[in-house]
Amino acid sequence: MRKEFLPFSRPSISEKDIAAVGDVLRSGWITTGSRTAEFEQAFSEYCGCKGAVALSSATAGMHLLLTALGIGAGDEVITPSMTWVSTVNLIVRAGARPVFVDVNRDTLMTDADRIKGLITENTRLIIPVHFAGAAVDMAPIYHLADEQNIAVVEDAAHAAGTEYRGQKVGRKGTAIFSFHPIKNMTTGEGGMFCSDNDELLQNIRSLRFHGLGVDAHDRNQQGRTPQAEVLEPGFKYNLTDVAAALGLGQLARLDDFIAKRTLLAERYQQQLAEVDEILPMKTSPCTSRHGWHLFIVRLDTARASMDRDTFMEELKQRNIGTGLHFRAVHEQRYYRETIPQVMGTLPDTEWNSARICSLPLFPNMTMEDVDDVVVAIKEVLSS
Numbered sequence: 481m482r483k484e485f486l487p488f489s490r491p492s493i494s495e496k497d498i499a500a501v502g503d504v505l506r507s508g509w510i511t512t513g514s515r516t517a518e519f520e521q522a523f524s525e526y527c528g529c530k531g532a533v534a535l536s537s538a539t540a541g542m543h544l545l546l547t548a549l550g551i552g553a554g555d556e557v558i559t560p561s562m563t564w565v566s567t568v569n570l571i572v573r574a575g576a577r578p579v580f581v582d583v584n585r586d587t588l589m590t591d592a593d594r595i596k597g598l599i600t601e602n603t604r605l606i607i608p609v610h611f612a613g614a615a616v617d618m619a620p621i622y623h624l625a626d627e628q629n630i631a632v633v634e635d636a637a638h639a640a641g642t643e644y645r646g647q648k649v650g651r652k653g654t655a656i657f658s659f660h661p662i663k664n665m666t667t668g669e670g671g672m673f674c675s676d677n678d679e680l681l682q683n684i685r686s687l688r689f690h691g692l693g694v695d696a697h698d699r700n701q702q703g704r705t706p707q708a709e710v711l712e713p714g715f716k717y718n719l720t721d722v723a724a725a726l727g728l729g730q731l732a733r734l735d736d737f738i739a740k741r742t743l744l745a746e747r748y749q750q751q752l753a754e755v756d757e758i759l760p761m762k763t764s765p766c767t768s769r770h771g772w773h774l775f776i777v778r779l780d781t782a783r784a785s786m787d788r789d790t791f792m793e794e795l796k797q798r799n800i801g802t803g804l805h806f807r808a809v810h811e812q813r814y815y816r817e818t819i820p821q822v823m824g825t826l827p828d829t830e831w832n833s834a835r836i837c838s839l840p841l842f843p844n845m846t847m848e849d850v851d852d853v854v855v856a857i858k859e860v861l862s863s
């Protein structure tokens with residue numbers, strides 16, 4: 481058995497990253513300023529998108545987007561239940577109704593056909609989720625939404641560096657990225673709002689900082705007026721320069737991170753092919769570069785005569801950490817109690833929610849670590 485615990489994720493922070501953060505701390509300007517502007521510029525260039533707004537989290541980005549679109553009572557928002565809870569919480573807090581769309585059993589992602597049947601005259605927004613580093617087939621979804629004049633935002637929390645049909649996720653349309661420490665690149669906490677819609681970008685930029693015409697940095701630039709005033713009531717969701725300095729270093733290494741993640745994921749795929757109780761995920765054919773944010777397996781619980789939670793616990797006993805991405809949102813207590821009628825209506829989401837498990841995957845892992853995980857899995861399944 482492994483002597484040291486192997487976590488399921490760990491950020492990759494270099495001495496250069498630490499020095500860059502130190503420089504900001506010594507500079508006299510530590511909140512939103514020139515490093516944040518540079519980070520936004522670098523991220524837009526990386527994705528090939530028109531503009532990017534750095535935020536304190538992806539959740540903040542989703543909150544600002546719902547606000548900018550004026551989503552509220554009487555509106556319906558279509559999104560999978562196989563996602564992180566933040567999106568659905570915000571829809572509910574906005575007074576709107578989440579309408580859950582099922583996902584493909586093997587990619588965990590939704591598609592235009594599944595969405596189509598759920599559209600009503602109240603549908604205002606569709607939020608597909610790029611899952612685990614693979615890409616949702618967006619073109620048919622944008623086509624469907626355009627026809628009916630419905631907005632679309634891509635939840636790209638898992639998709640920094642992912643390519644969809646040869647282009648980076650974020651290049652077209654509107655997408656929100658997360659830089660939480662488990663994601664493919666991190667700023668501690670943070671997010672990025674990318675869009676090809678200038679008006680929306682400007683609105684998000686203003687809403688992120690109290691709804692003022694300009695942000696903190698602008699107000700302190702020479703020639704700018706300190707008398708900026710509220711254009712509409714906004715929030716306080718800006719990213720600091722301390723975080724942006726880390727983000728710039730991480731972005732510069734994102735492609736290396738993905739290259740390493742890919743090698744590790746391929747090793748898992750090879751080694752787990754012979755384990756009958758482990759069902760691999762499939763990659764959507766429209767994914768031209770998998771970002772390998774997560775390596776998710778599904779436990780064949782009947783064959784293993786074991787439930788997924790026991791499987792995770794047994795791996796932990798053997799010093800292997802795992803994650804759960806995700807337990808379906810409608811299965812969580814608040815949603816079980818407030819919208820119980822949803823249970824049983826999303827067969828492929830529910831099937832996965834009971835069987836998925838994320839294995840350790842991060843750039844500083846070694847091939848031997850992957851082998852340790854596989855040995856532990858085989859042991860657990862044969863015990």
Ligand SMILES: *Cc1c(COP(=O)(O)O)cnc(C)c1O
Nearest residue numbers: 537538539564637658659660670
């Ligand atoms: C992490 C995550 C989010 C939220 O990102 P934060 O930056 O933590 O707010 C949203 N959606 C998905 C699918 C995620 O995995």
